[in-house]
Amino acid sequence: MSTRTTEFLRRSGEHDHPLEDYVGRIPRWCTGCGDNAVLAAVQKVCREEQLPPEKLVFVSGIGCSSRFPHYMGSYGFHGLHGRALPIAEGIKMRRPDLHVFVNTGDGDCCSIGAAHWVHATRYNMNMTVMMHDNNIYGLTKNQASPTSPIGTRSNTTPRGSVLPPFDPLQATLGMSNLSFVAQAADWIPELLFQIIHEAFKHRGFSFIRILQRCPEFQANRWEPCIHDPGKLLILTHENGVQLSPALAKVYKNCEQHDPADLVDARRIVGTSEQIPVGIIYRNSDVPCYEDLTAPDRLFTPELVKQGLEAELDKFTIRPRD
């Protein structure tokens, strides 16, 4: 109901940006690839938050998942293998108005770009990082990745990989200045959406490891979990994610976990036989690097001039009268 006094106000539920505003080019991912589910969830989060498409920047490295920015109707930066995080940091540093998202893979993040990941966590800049973990190098056609299970047969490990898989969650929980870690699975869209949404709303470096299906090179990797939902441990909490009644009928293996509890987070990740899904850790009090290094006032051309003149004056020797 609108009257002359309120007709200029937006009605609740009225969307300026429909889902189509976040749609870019047609994905070239394989049929059944988990990346498609992540794309759909991210586009829904953008619509939910009504984010102006011109204020979104999706940064990626190289790999299947790193094609992501092309498929968004936003700004995107498809950069170098392993280097998505430092590029994203540079973008965010002096542009707090931009919403920065990073799409990276298990090779991109845990292998060639691992050093940047450790330090990106330490900087704690406000961005949402999705690590699409399909346990394999897909774009380069089937090589074992750091997160591949032991015994993975691939083109570089024809007799099976010999090292145990690297655990990204244990690694992040050991990093300094940590502020947000979650784990999601591409085949549970409702939770995937909730987790990405929570990560977006968190102010700081939000890291989500997304368990992702690769029908081409890791076809059966997650089949046991899909057929037996009890293999997943759903972490629910009033400050975390919640299961809808429909989903609760399927995922009965739930645990109340307060994301503020780091000790419990380490216990779940380090000892659980089951695969946790939910928000594992969140600390909203960690300051962001871009805030700590922000200028203390607005630098107008006049102020810049004053600063520069003062700097030049420091070294200036003026002739005596």
Add this chain to the structure above:
Amino acid sequence: MEVCAMYPITPATSASHYLSEAFHKVGGVVHQAEDEIAAAAFAVGSSYAGKCALTITSGPGFSLKQEVLGLAVMAEIPLVVIDVQRGGPSTGQPTKPEQGDLLTACFGSHGDAPKVVMAVSDIEDCFYSVITARKIAETFNTVVVLLSDASLATAQQPFPRPEFCEEWLAAPIDQSPVEEGYLPYDWDPRSGQRQRVIPGQPNGMHTLTGLAHDRRSCVAYNLKVNKEGVRHRSLKLAALQKTIRTPPVFGDDEGELLVVGWGSTRGAIEEAVRHVRADGHRVSSLHLKILQPMASGIKEILHRFEKVLVVENNWADSLDDELIDEENRRYSNLGWLLRARCLVDVDCWGEVGEQPIKPGTVERVIRERLS
């Protein structure tokens, strides 16, 4: 400049130490990254987002950054890279000056990655060249490598106080809507130029990529489309070249010997030339500031002298060595460039064992070549 991303490395740290405090006073920030690659990528990200950004390093770091420089060339993102050269190769002699990175600066990144390469010759030149470098980078949406060296990084020199000029300041970030039908790589057929759009501008949304791309910034699987991009990026250097003045000759316009140099050796070369000219020798010198693209008219200058000698602070094989002859001699950095560019039989003298090259040394070399 608003953002300087760096990783500690000798002798580039003297500049980043100073900037860490000075930038604070003008609203900028120095970011000490986790490594050299991250520093370059951070600067690329900032510049992409519309900020005036640079990265500063020395030889080993410059090698590490090469892949990122290729990305900036490919995606056409303005970037200034300062390489304070030191003794190489590898870790080499970190505190000793050398001019050994010129060819790396010109041709360092894989594939065809045309970059602008400039060098500073003295302390005053350091001040102004950074501004020029950034303006060129922004005008042509490309990478500008500014070469300095350890002798300048640690030197002091008085020069007239710069008078503030508003044009030095970075332009405010354009956030106005882009016209419908905008193409991110709408290459001008003559100059290769394109209009740069900054995140935040409505209607300008597109994804940059280091993959070969077409005018819409879509990944190009077609070889002809890639060729189009390569050609236009190369044309930008030609467009810049048309705006560069022919450098002036120090001494007479013709004569017996022309000494050519670049970077910090300018003072030593010109002093040596002055000395031998005082003895009546027909010797002149030429100093190159922009080394890639090279100004027009240089070939013509070289042809007006009976002999041309390049003097620089990097390795050149000596014909006095038993195994060295005209067919296997490795020339100094600029020696290679001038021979290829001008088709002149340029002789060279390179030295890596002296710091910095002294006027007396240059004078001795000139007299040897004259006799």
